[in-house]
Amino acid sequence: MLKAVKKKRAYEDIVKQIRHLIEKGKLKRGDQLPTERELSETFKVSRATVREAVFSLETMKLVSRRQGDGTYVIASSEEALVQPLAASLFHEKDDLIDIFHIRKIIESEVAQLASENATPGEINELEDILKEQEKEVTNGKNPIQTDTKFHHLLARMSKNRILERLLLALFDLLSKTREKYLQTEERKKKSLHGHLNILAAIKNGNGRAARQAMRRHLEDVEDILFKKKGEVRKE
Numbered sequence: 001m002l003k004a005v006k007k008k009r010a011y012e013d014i015v016k017q018i019r020h021l022i023e024k025g026k027l028k029r030g031d032q033l034p035t036e037r038e039l040s041e042t043f044k045v046s047r048a049t050v051r052e053a054v055f056s057l058e059t060m061k062l063v064s065r066r067q068g069d070g071t072y073v074i075a076s077s078e079e080a081l082v083q084p085l086a087a088s089l090f091h092e093k094d095d096l097i098d099i100f101h102i103r104k105i106i107e108s109e110v111a112q113l114a115s116e117n118a119t120p121g122e123i124n125e126l127e128d129i130l131k132e133q134e135k136e137v138t139n140g141k142n143p144i145q146t147d148t149k150f151h152h153l154l155a156r157m158s159k160n161r162i163l164e165r166l167l168l169a170l171f172d173l174l175s176k177t178r179e180k181y182l183q184t185e186e187r188k189k190k191s192l193h194g195h196l197n198i199l200a201a202i203k204n205g206n207g208r209a210a211r212q213a214m215r216r217h218l219e220d221v222e223d224i225l226f227k228k229k230g231e232v233r234k235e
Helices: 010-023 036-043 047-059 077-089 096-117 120-138 144-157 161-173 175-181 185-203 207-227
Strands: 063-066 070-073
Touching: 010 036, 010 047, 036 047, 047 063, 096 144, 096 161, 096 185, 096 207, 120 144, 120 185, 144 161, 144 185, 185 207
Parallel strands: none
Antiparallel strands: 063 070
16 A cells, blocks of 8 residues: 655655545545554655655645644545645635635536536535524524535535535635634624525526526625725735
């Protein structure tokens, strides 16, 4: 499963092999990596090289070192594919207004494709998520998890793996912004209302209406986060 690596930039080869195993599901979330000594012997490199590789994997949010316990996989196979993509395409220093513009393009297309490709089971799952979100809003909780599940399911329903990965990458980058947006009761209710409109269009099999509903939903978010605050584009 693992093999010796070339000496030149060996830590990169180690990262590549371990990431590949996570992507293929051979290493799963919660699995413990071999010890530093075992990895050193397997790859035929120094422990310093192994530590450099593990640090790189930590930076990519694929593994986590637990003091006195070992190193564990913390990413799923899907996240292992998305994290490098997010790192290469998007950066925290990027203008959030530009990122939201891309999100409107991607998620509007996702909503239309989801409407065209939705199965009855997936529509039921969407309804269950929104019922859960409505309970959270009613009880004054932050519905960030159900909000995320709703958008992730739509991405999966699009049946386009590239769009799904792009969307997951964007969501990873915007996690803090999205959580901040859902702080007030008014915003929580507005977000739920937007989701219900998207669901209604998908249930009717109206791809164009689903695209428009998604765009309106994201424009509402954008308006609150940027325009009302008078945020200006970076030069």
